[in-house]
Amino acid sequence: MNAARMAYSAKRLCMPPVPESLFLDGVRVVTAYCAGLLPSNSGESLYLRPFLMGTQPDLTVSASNAYEFYVIASPSEAYHSGNMRLWVEREDARAAVGGTGDAKVGGNYASSLLSIGRLKERGYDQSLWLSPSNRQSIDELSGMNFFAVIDGTIYTPALNGSILEGITRYSLIQLAEGLGYKVVERAIPIDELLEQIASGDCSEAFACGTAAIISPISVIGDGDRGYELADAPGPVAERLRQALLDIQEGRSEDAYGWMHSVEPVV
Ligand SMILES: Cc1ncc(COP(=O)(O)O)c(C=O)c1O
Known part of the structure; x- marks a missing residue:
């Protein structure tokens, strides 16, 4: 992949x-x-x-x-293994409609750097990017995909042309479904998600990528308000992280054919 x-x-x-x-x-x-x-x-x-x-x-x-x-x-080292504080980026966009958001291109990272500088000053770790088409639904982070657990169901933004299709995202969807979770890929409006965090319907959110596997999210900041996630790290993130690590580190069977052996050269 x-x-x-x-x-x-x-x-x-x-x-x-x-x-x-x-x-x-x-x-x-x-x-x-x-x-x-x-x-x-x-x-x-x-x-x-x-x-x-x-x-x-x-x-x-x-x-x-x-x-x-x-x-x-x-x-x-375990990259971003601790809890992350995200900041909703409502000003800049990392990708354009019809642009290169769904390709792995250096320029996508370059356009995210100014936002990261701004949010660090406010005590946050990573930008949460919105779709350039509507500036309302969640796309992803600068180098990771986004998941939220709402009333026990796992949601992740549906691929839309501006989201990079993460291989960890794909792997976690397979693993989660195999473990019996319901996984829904759909547009996630940011205002709806923030309300669900405030009401407690959304207790857990996490980001994923090759280097980190899964990083739990502890707070999503928007304007002057911080929306705290009740569970960070939450049980779903912990279970999926362990399931993927167990395959990668050889403790459980590789039912999906993801592993390849390499003979060391000494
Ligand atoms: C913009 C972006 N989104 C998501 C990801 C996660 O992709 P993967 O799981 O393939 O590492 C990456 C990783 O490179 C990325 O750069």
């Missing part, structure tokens, strides 16, 4: 998609050579970042005719 997402993102930017076999070879070779750097604590990982860049020396606004594909890696 990561290879397919990179190919999709490349096509969106008129870059030649990296063939899946080359992508997988790159990931395997870098992992094999970094075997000695693998952290041993549960929840820590070797973070891999494949990327593609145009290298044609040219000033025109046109697709490059030369590209380089890299895979870099770093041992990573």
